[in-house]
Amino acid sequence: MEQPLILSMENISKEYFGNRVLNQVSLQVRPGEIHALMGENGAGKSTLMNILFGMPVIHSTGGFDGTIKIAGEEVKISNPNEAMHLGIGMVHQEFMLIPDFTVTENIKVGRETGQPTLLSESLGKSLEIMDWESMSADARRALDLIGMNIDDYARIAGMPIGYKQFVEIAREIDKKGIRLLVFDEPTAVLTESEAANLLDIMRRIANRGIAIIFITHRLDEVMQVSDQVTILRDGELVAIKEIKDTSVVEIAELMIGRKVDKLVDQCEDTRTLSDDAIALELKDYEVDMPGEAVRGIDIKIREGEIIGFGGLAGQGKIGIGNGIMGLYESRGEVKVFGQTLDLEKLGEALRHDIAFVSEDRRGAGLLLGESIERNVIFSALQIHNRFTSRIGFIRVLNRSESKAHTQEMIELLDIRCTGSQQKTGSLSGGNQQKVCLARALTMNPRILIVAEPTRGIDIGAKKLVLEHLLRLNREQNITIVIISSELVELRSLCDRIAIITEGKINTILKPDDSDADFGLAMSGLKKEMVTK
């Protein structure tokens, strides 16, 4: 006889403004099992969990289709509180702890036990006096359960990250009737020994009959602790496998899966790449970008090459471009055509003919309240004093020149707009991206760094932008660095693809290497380690 499922999400579909992010996805979890949920960024894991917790994001964007059953009963979860009452808890990746509170206070937050008093009898529960003694006893019990040896009256501030994670877990376990715990990338922030410890604890919790959904990118951990794995890709359910019947390589393959063969039609390649002509060289390069730290990269990029930096969010690929442009503090050596960049100086990269298209289009990329024209000429105006004419000793904007140039760019890149004076804020995502590109090109760069060139734009525009990048490379011999979370994109364009994990280059792959190689590299495993 099969045990009844603790959680069964059936045929879940979800659209964000016509953009389908989940399509007929199912997830089935048995009591007391550790169920891994895997997939690349944007595969739909977070959306699925947001649906499970009834997050406001879901309901404010039109709800979802499909049914959720908890222990065989169909339920409607319309806010996180209801999820809590159904016995579903979450261990967050970014800790939901208050540093100034003690361990007990954090474990009991929002669920404090009170002692009735004269006033609370007549005026309601909120005037009950808090019973800290019984609460710290509860906290102690939860901490003991996961084998944690910290004082329940210690403050959270200053604790090592591993401890904070355990406090989070203790808080979830302390909740009454907890049946299902979601661990969202719990090991991402932990050291190796802490992570090993955490996996032990997860096993221990599962053995007490509490089911665990384990979201992670680390394949080795999945193989170590999970019973079953569900793999998503692009909002579709790819496979549900018993761990004992599968292998690391198979999971990696399933996660990546080649979707479209090439996004871009090939054009004639007349380039000659040579190891003697190096456009950009990074040595021991580190960037302090919060959430995307780069921790020591060595690479030589040849003139005329298209190189891709791939990898999962948070691993550091985004940091590379931002660091070179001087947007975040960086260390190490950066050589552009043999000349060393002064990393302390802002704008140094621009002066060395490097142009950058930021991944944060709305934040760092565009002046949304300004016209297309202003956006296109802005950098060149600032750095090279272009589009200006002199009147005496004052430089003024040369309107006719800038207008002509913008018009040219609009035609070249096929920016759909009402004219060069339209505000960029009112353009669609794809056209905004083209304006960013136009500005970068106005700099007449020899090296172009493009971060997430197709994020948030539709498939047609995607193709246009990518094709244009390819043309720039082939016709004008611009060296291009593409930083992207979309492997397909990188594999369609690049000569080489460097996969970044934990701030370092894991492997440099060729576009036609196998899916499994890419999958393994992205999960932070080296090929040698698996075959061993």
Place this chain on the structure above:
Amino acid sequence: MKNNGWVKKFRSFVFENKVMLLFVVLTTASIIISGLPLTVIAGSVFERFGRNGFLVLALLVPVLAGLGLNFGLVIGAMAGQIGLFFAILAGINGIPGMLVSTLIATPLAMLFGWMVGRLFNRMKGAEMIAGLILGFFADGFYQLFFLFVLGGVIPITHEGLMLPGGIGVKNMIDLKGYRMPLNDGSGGETVKGFIEGAFDKLPIGDLITAITIAVIVYLLVRGVMVMMKKSTFGLRDLALGIAAAVSFSLLQIPAIKQLLKINNLNFLTTLTIVLIVIAVWQMARLVYAFILHKREGTEKTDVEAKSPSDVLSQSPDQKFLQKSDSRRSLLILLLCAVIYGLTYIPPIRTIMRFIRIPVFTYMLIAGVCYFTRWLLRTRIGQNMRTVGHSQVIANASGINVDRTRVIAMMISTVLACWGQLIFLQSLGTVATYTQHVQVAQFSIAALLVGGATVQKATTKNAIIGIFLFHSLFVVAPEAGKQLFNDSQIGEHFRVFISYGVIALALAMHAWKAKIKPNLGISAVTGKNDKDNSKIAESS
């Protein structure tokens, strides 16, 4: 090593308390320059403490709930003045006058507090600037009400209060009351609306009677509860009962009755009484701990038999706690003795004799202090702390963030309203159109001088702050006169100081917040959420 540690500690102490230390220096210097006798300064500082204490303490709850410094205090003060106006209009004297004012003003303050709270919920993160501007905005309505609605819409005939035309209120209301003809046809006159000093000059005997009655009522309620089997009588009830009976019977003795007709004590007497009470209390604790310790000694063998691990994990802690508790009691006793000894030093003794303490007002201030601490121990207080630290976490833990914030604002506004009433009865006159204007600014400055920040404020900060800030206030004009031969400069100086302190504290807060990154604001799944929302937003 050890030495190094001390230096470090000293440095961090100076850094943490820089605003306060700056003020200690400034105040001391001004006192010396002004050349005023300490008796005079101390006297007026203690008087000002009684006036302003309540208002400053009204600021604490919103800080606790993360709403920052409540510039909306002004609105509570307006409610208080409206209540007072109607009580005087009705011609009620003394304590009943204050009670009627409170009865009229409190619901108004609650309503205003609710509205302010609702507004603040709509502009989270900008509460302080909103409160400041709201104060100016509300002033417009206040003026409309007092200049036009009173007399213009609501017909009022009162020569003393109203402007000659009968529409609008005079810009000075006298709390010494107004002469009114008697209604019995004898042609005599009586004073109505005499509220000045209603609290400050309440005879101590009346006060004790009132407290005794309150205790008896409390015990009766407890009795009802015991009968309903919701509670049982404890040692505390017994002690309260005995105290009530003793004080009640003592009050029947004519000599004591006569003695207690006075309405204020000098500081020396007050301090002596307080020291005696503390000493008795600590001794009782010591005795209690001693008895408990003995009893536990006999029980110990049982516990050990039960489970050795339990004893290991808990017993040392408990023992340690008790030991440190007893040690603390002893220390406090010693401190009491030292302080009492100090009062025999002649100059201190003279100064202390000059200071008059209005007993009831000071008791009310102590009451708010107690209330704030009590609130911290309740569920709503804990919720406020959580909301104050992180609204995201509070929300995720099922706490109704908006409601908690509104309650905090209501409490603060009501306390501000009562505080303004206490302030006015002590002052004796009301400048109808300007009295409330600087209430928030001066209270906030005082609190900040005491070492509070936008995120953290305690009763200790409030008390220290009031003493420091008002010492400077008292001596600044005289110091200005001595230095520049112009007391006007001292006046300007103190206004400058109050704004300066607020600006300094806010700047330092912003600076500190920049160093310390905030807690993550992401919803359930952190980083990946951002990607999703971006997709959602751009397509």
